[in-house]
Amino acid sequence: MAGAAAEHAPTASEYIVHHLGHFSTKHQEKIIDFSILNIDTIFWSVFAGVVGCLVMYLAARKATSGVPGRFQSAVEMVYEMVDNQAKSIVHGDRSFIAPLALTIFVWVALMNSLDFLPVDMFSALFSFFGVEETFTHHRVVPTADLNGTMGIALGVFALMMYYNLKIKGLGGFIHELFAAPFGIWLAPFNLLLNVIEFAAKTVSLAMRLFGNMFAGELLFLLIALLGSTATVFGFAGHVLAGTVWAIFHILIVFLQAFIFMMLTLVYIGQAHEGH
Numbered sequence: 001m002a003g004a005a006a007e008h009a010p011t012a013s014e015y016i017v018h019h020l021g022h023f024s025t026k027h028q029e030k031i032i033d034f035s036i037l038n039i040d041t042i043f044w045s046v047f048a049g050v051v052g053c054l055v056m057y058l059a060a061r062k063a064t065s066g067v068p069g070r071f072q073s074a075v076e077m078v079y080e081m082v083d084n085q086a087k088s089i090v091h092g093d094r095s096f097i098a099p100l101a102l103t104i105f106v107w108v109a110l111m112n113s114l115d116f117l118p119v120d121m122f123s124a125l126f127s128f129f130g131v132e133e134t135f136t137h138h139r140v141v142p143t144a145d146l147n148g149t150m151g152i153a154l155g156v157f158a159l160m161m162y163y164n165l166k167i168k169g170l171g172g173f174i175h176e177l178f179a180a181p182f183g184i185w186l187a188p189f190n191l192l193l194n195v196i197e198f199a200a201k202t203v204s205l206a207m208r209l210f211g212n213m214f215a216g217e218l219l220f221l222l223i224a225l226l227g228s229t230a231t232v233f234g235f236a237g238h239v240l241a242g243t244v245w246a247i248f249h250i251l252i253v254f255l256q257a258f259i260f261m262m263l264t265l266v267y268i269g270q271a272h273e274g275h
Contacts, residue, residue: 016221019119021137022145038139038147045142048110056106078105085262089269092167097268100159101261108152108209109257111142115216116246116253119224143256144213146206153206156264157198163271201267205260212256216249 010018022038059075068076082105086098117140126132142148164173177194178187223245226238 012225015225016218018137019123019221020139020218023135023138038145040137040139041142041145041148044114044140045111045148048114048142049107052103052106052110056102078102082261086265089262089265090272091269092272097265101265104152104264105257105261108143108260109254111148112213112253112257115141115144115213115220115249119217119220139217141213141217143209144217146210149206149210149213150203152209152260153202156205156267157202159264160198160201160267160271163268167272201263205263205267209256209260212252216245216252219245220249 023040025037025039026035028036056075059072062069063072079102082102083094083098086094086101090097122135122138122140123132126135126138139145164176168176178184178191180190180194182190184190220242223238223242226235226241
């Protein structure tokens, strides 16, 4: 019995590959397949969005004009921080942009914070309820999935296009695509540079968040493997490294949310200005 259990015990690489797999609509065989949906990424993205909306709703509902409590003070600090950044970057109507930036910051921060959950918690829960055969793979951090971050980045790209057309008009935007930055006589090169610029903004916005969160998730898995060595060194390394990395990861979680929010403001702010 013990020999059979040991025979089926996963290796370190199998453990990591298993935890990096998604609960998807079907097995992915090609590098790019738009017919596949990562159900876990969709579910936890929506979950974080609902929690964020609920937190903001409760803050607005319980807000008082007197001395604020801790919860209200924390929300007001976040709001003032985002609003001040929006004022300094976007020169124009911010009635939609400032709440958008606040939504992005809170949403991304909550999705990133899911990385603090124990890596084996859900597999243990699925095994406890006897559904491990149904949920063979599961990833809880939406921002550690490039599909998730690229989806948000494409939303920011759509907003960039919207504000470029709104502020400059269709004719002005098309003229800028062909005339900036080297003048209308180099129109083909200008168009190529502007297309590359928009593509680079979108891809880098998604890749930066994905890369940082994926690396953090992978490091948590490697730290978890230290504890599986069943040695004093492994246990001490697991506890010590896990504690240090979890504390440091708090900074990464909120820093990446702040950077994503700031870049969104910068890109939308650039749409308000001409070359």
